[in-house]
Amino acid sequence: MPELPEVETTKKGIAPYVVGETVKDIIIRERNLRWPVPHTLKRSLKHHLIRKLKRRAKYLLFYTDSGCMILHLGMSGNLRVLDSTVPHEKHDHVDIIFESGHLLRFRDPRKFGSLLWTNEDPLEHKLINHLGPEPLSDEFNTEYLYARSRKRTQAIKTFIMDSRIVVGVGNIYASEALFRAGIKPSLQAGKISNACYAKLVNKIKTVLSEAIEKGGTTLRDFYNGEGKPGYFSQELNVYNREDEPCNKCNKKIKMIRLGQRSTFYCSYCQK
DNA sequence: ACATTGACCTGGGAGC
DNA sequence: TGCTCCCAGGTCAATG
Numbered sequence: 001m002p003e004l005p006e007v008e009t010t011k012k013g014i015a016p017y018v019v020g021e022t023v024k025d026i027i028i029r030e031r032n033l034r035w036p037v038p039h040t041l042k043r044s045l046k047h048h049l050i051r052k053l054k055r056r057a058k059y060l061l062f063y064t065d066s067g068c069m070i071l072h073l074g075m076s077g078n079l080r081v082l083d084s085t086v087p088h089e090k091h092d093h094v095d096i097i098f099e100s101g102h103l104l105r106f107r108d109p110r111k112f113g114s115l116l117w118t119n120e121d122p123l124e125h126k127l128i129n130h131l132g133p134e135p136l137s138d139e140f141n142t143e144y145l146y147a148r149s150r151k152r153t154q155a156i157k158t159f160i161m162d163s164r165i166v167v168g169v170g171n172i173y174a175s176e177a178l179f180r181a182g183i184k185p186s187l188q189a190g191k192i193s194n195a196c197y198a199k200l201v202n203k204i205k206t207v208l209s210e211a212i213e214k215g216g217t218t219l220r221d222f223y224n225g226e227g228k229p230g231y232f233s234q235e236l237n238v239y240n241r242e243d244e245p246c247n248k249c250n251k252k253i254k255m256i257r258l259g260q261r262s263t264f265y266c267s268y269c270q271k
Numbered sequence: 272a273c274a275t276t277g278a279c280c281t282g283g284g285a286g287c
Numbered sequence: 288t289g290c291t292c293c294c295a296g297g298t299c300a301a302t303g
Contacts, residue, residue: 003296034279034298058297075297076281091281110280112297127299154274163298170296217296239296260276262294276302284294 002073004135004168005211007058009230010079014104015053017081018062021098022049030093034074034114037094041117045069045096056123057131057167067119070127074112080105132166135204140166142198149189149197156192157185158259160204169204172217172239175264177204179238184270185263186256210235238264 002010023045031037048064055061060079062069073079084103088095094106094115106115118125133139148165149156157174159165169177178185180203183196192200211217216230237247242255246266256263 006296032280072297074280075295108280109282110295110297112279152273158274161297172296259274274303276300278300279298282295285292287290287292 002058002077002216003170003173003211004058004208005173005232006216006230007055007060007073007168008212009216010073011053011055011060013228014079014081017098017100017102018050018104019053020050021100021102023047023096024099025097027095027097028093029088030111033093033108033111034072035116037115038117041069041115044117044119056128057134057163058170059122059128061122063122067117068122070114070116070118070122070125071106072114072127074108074110074114076110077106077108077113080107130164132162132164135166135168135208140201140205142194142201145201146194146197149192152189154189155186155258156183156189156200157261157263159189160200161259161261166204168208171261171263172236173204173207173211175239176237177207179265179270180207182270184267185258185265238266240264 026042026045028037028042044067045064048066050062050064052063053060054063058072060071062071081102082105084097084101091109092105092107096104122128149159152159157178160169161171161174175185177200181196181200183192183200211232214230214232214235215228217232217236238253241253241264243252245251246253246269249266249268251266251268253264254267
C-alpha cells in the first residue's frame with residue numbers, strides 16, 4: 001500500500017519512540033513474509049539500542065551497533081507505536097518491545113512486506129544496492145532521466161515506476177505526476193522530449209513533497225505510526241477517479257492497464 | 272540489455 | 288446471506 005510519502009510519514013511518526021530506545025524483546029508470530037524473517041533477527045536485536053532510523057527507497061533501516069534491520073511494508077503493511085499492553089490482533093506479525101514500555105507493531109495482511117537483518121552496510125544489501133536515485137535528490141534530474149530513457153520503448157508510466165530508474169514512485173503518484181506534467185501515461189519513454197522530462201521531473205518531486213507534507217495518502221488502511229490517516233487523498237486528480245470529471249477540463253477521467261497496473265489519466269489534458 | 276508476465280497473499284466490494 | 292470474481296498502495300524471478 002505505501003509509496004514513498006507513506007513510508008516517510010511512517011518513519012517520522014515512529015522515530016521519536018524508536019531512536020535511542022533499547023529493545024527489550026521481539027515477538028515474531030509469522031515468519032512467512034515476502035522473504036522469510038531470519039532466525040538471527042531476535043538474537044541480533046534484543047538488548048540493543050536503535051541508533052538511527054533511515055529511509056532508502058521504500059525500505060526503513062533500523063541501525064544498531066551490531067547491524068541493521070531492514071523493513072519493507074509491501075502492499076498492505078503498517079507500523080504503529082503502541083503501549084506494550086495492547087493485545088495483538090490478526091495479521092500483527094511482529095512486535096518489537098522497548099524498555100520504555102512502548103512497542104513497535106508490524107501488521108501486514110497480505111504478507112508482501114519483509115523484515116531482514118544484515119551485519120553489513122544495508123545499502124550494499126542485494127535488495128537495495130541496485131536501486132536508482134532518490135526522487136527528491138539532486139541526482140534525479142532532467143539530464144539523468146532523459147539519458148536513461150533513450151531508446152526505451154516502455155510506457156513512460158512503467159518507466160518511472162521502475163526502481164532501477166528512480167525509487168519511490170508507485171502506482172498512485174506515477175499517475176498523479178503524469179497528470180500534472182500533461183503527459184499521456186502510455187507514451188513510449190524513448191520518444192518524449194527533454195522539455196517534457198524537465199516538467200515530469202519537477203512534477204514527480206512536487207507531488208511527492210506535497211504528499212509527504214499532508215502525511216501521505218490513505219485509501220483504505222494506511223496510518224502513520226500514531227494511527228492517524230494521511231490527507232493527500234483529497235489532492236488526487238486522477239487516481240481512482242475513473243469516469244469522474246477532470247479537475248481541469250471537466251471531461252471524464254479514463255482508466256487503462258499498463259504493466260498490469262491500473263492507470264488513470266485525462267485524455268484531454270494529457271497528450 | 273530490455274520488456275513482459277507470473278508469482279507471492281489476504282480481504283473487501285460488486286454483482287448475481 | 289452467500290457465492291464468485293475482480294481488484295488492491297510492491298517488486299522479484301523467470302521468460303522471450
